[in-house]
Amino acid sequence: MPELPEVETVRRSLDPFVVGRSVNRVILDTPSVWCGAGPDAIAGLTVTRSARRGKYLLFFLAPTHAAGTAYWLVVHLRMTGRLTLQDAPEPARKHTHVRIELDGETMPPIWLIFQDTRRFGRFSLYPAQSADQLPAALPRLGPEPLEPSFGAELLARQLSGHSRLNLKAALLNQAIVAGIGNIYADEILFASRLSPQRLAGSLDDAETARLADAVRSVLLRAVDLCGTTLKDYVDGWNRKGSFQHCLMVYGRSGQPCRRCSLAVQKKKLAGRSTHWCPACQPGLPD
Numbered sequence: 001m002p003e004l005p006e007v008e009t010v011r012r013s014l015d016p017f018v019v020g021r022s023v024n025r026v027i028l029d030t031p032s033v034w035c036g037a038g039p040d041a042i043a044g045l046t047v048t049r050s051a052r053r054g055k056y057l058l059f060f061l062a063p064t065h066a067a068g069t070a071y072w073l074v075v076h077l078r079m080t081g082r083l084t085l086q087d088a089p090e091p092a093r094k095h096t097h098v099r100i101e102l103d104g105e106t107m108p109p110i111w112l113i114f115q116d117t118r119r120f121g122r123f124s125l126y127p128a129q130s131a132d133q134l135p136a137a138l139p140r141l142g143p144e145p146l147e148p149s150f151g152a153e154l155l156a157r158q159l160s161g162h163s164r165l166n167l168k169a170a171l172l173n174q175a176i177v178a179g180i181g182n183i184y185a186d187e188i189l190f191a192s193r194l195s196p197q198r199l200a201g202s203l204d205d206a207e208t209a210r211l212a213d214a215v216r217s218v219l220l221r222a223v224d225l226c227g228t229t230l231k232d233y234v235d236g237w238n239r240k241g242s243f244q245h246c247l248m249v250y251g252r253s254g255q256p257c258r259r260c261s262l263a264v265q266k267k268k269l270a271g272r273s274t275h276w277c278p279a280c281q282p283g284l285p286d
Contacts, residue, residue: 002077004145004179005222006233006241007055010083013236015050017085017110021102022046023061024109027089030097033116036125036137042071047102049131054141054178057083060131070128072135075114080232081121086111098123117232141178145215146223152209159208163201167211169270170200177215182272183228186250188214189276195283196274221246249275 002010023046026039045061045068052058057075075083089099089111098114114121126135142158143150158176170176171185180188189196192214194207203211227233227241230251234240248258253266257277266275 001079001181001183001230002081002227002233003055003181003184004052004219005184005225005243006227007057007077007179008052008146008223009227009235009241010077011050011052011057013239014083014085014112017236018047018059018102018112019050020047021104021107021110024101024103026101027099028097029092029099030119033097033114033119033121034123034125037071037127039125041069041125042073045071051134053134053138053144054174055181056138058134060128062131070130072126072128074124074126074135074138076122076124078116078118078120078122080118081114081116082232082234082238083236084113084115084234084238085236086113089113095119097121140175142174142176143178145177145179145219150212150216152205152212155212155215156203156205156208159200159203163199165200166196166269167194167198167200168196168272168274171215172270172272179219180215182274183230183247183250184218184222185272186275187222187248188218190249190281191218193281195278195281196269196276197283249277251275 023042028034042061045063047059048062049060059073061071061073063070095115095117096113097116100112101109103109126137143154159170162170167189168185171180192210222243225243228243229240230244249264252264253275255264257264257280260279262277262279264275264277
């Protein structure tokens with residue numbers, strides 16, 4: 001957490017309030033969360049675009065004159081990070097690590113505040129060529145599942161080099177598909193009626209098509225519902241998501257399946273707790 005739907009929700013909630021504003025100053029309450037060029041490099045630069053790549057949130061910062069250097073500010077919220085807006089920098093709430101003041105020509109200043117109880121989140125600043133070219137320093141990421149080009153054929157190609165991975169591990173692999181984490185991997189596999197223990201190489205064409213459709217439909221619905229709030233996650237205005245009320249298997253170990261009433265099972269796969277219904281998601285026959 002947060003996964004693609006949560007990061008996209010944060011981006012959408014911030015975008016109207018930060019794009020077009022200039023960075024006045026950055027206060028680093030915890031310098032260790034900031035990587036790359038120092039925060040003074042972006043003073044006076046204007047946020048001209050927000051973007052998302054997988055679970056990464058990005059802001060393009062442009063200079064006011066052609067000779068200046070543009071930057072990508074890349075934010076990874078990791079497990080417990082929050083990126084929210086407030087009208088003033090004080091009081092600095094508990095676990096606050098970064099505060100960025102943004103000015104608007106006709107608008108009062110607003111503050112972008114980063115909090116993280118576990119301090120795993122990171123801000124990284126990279127010189128940029130253009131707003132259309134994402135930073136090369138991002139890790140190797142697979143295709144974006146919400147792009148129109150994503151479908152069964154593309155997913156089959158992505159899985160083809162990982163035939164011995166179980167499906168849970170394959171969906172968590174960011175080089176295969178970007179943005180999926182533990183919650184949505186379980187929900188996607190339930191929606192596609194596929195066992196998380198199935199090997200990626202065992203799928204036939206119809207099963208691959210079901211999986212691709214489930215990836216898109218589950219993630220799109222989660223974005224529509226502003227993500228899943230189980231504990232820490234909120235959007236840019238400190239509002240919780242509501243997809244947690246729609247979870248079919250994740251976190252429901254021992255409870256009756258919402259589709260068939262058999263008890264939801266739980267075991268560790270790919271190093272993560274995995275939830276599924278053995279009746280709705282059967283494995284390969286013996």
